[in-house]
Amino acid sequence: MTALPYVDGNMLDGPLGEVFAVDLSSATARCANCGTPGPVAGLRVYSHAPGLVGRCPTCVEVMLRLVRAPDRAWLDLRGATFLQFPMPPDRPR
DSSP: OOOOSOEEGGGGHHHHHTTOSSOOTTOEEEETTTOOEEEGGGSEEEEEESEEEEEOTTTOOEEEEEEEETTEEEEEOTTEEEEEOOOOOOOOO
16 A cells, blocks of 8 residues: 555644634635635645645645744645635624
């Protein structure tokens, strides 16, 4: 059995958790290339580059790029038409 060159999008929890205040593993994104919506956790994540590359599991186009430096991060979502994530309900004020 040959090991796959990628892991699933669940591995983005930690790196994206450093950037966002919400858990993005349950977020939904739509591929800008093929239009398929799906969970961020379902992306094929490649870590062989200087950063993380999340590809659509349907058409394999790049949907997300995340590069981290000690003092900053770059997030490219050009390959996604939207990123929808659950928010906690508003609390009475």
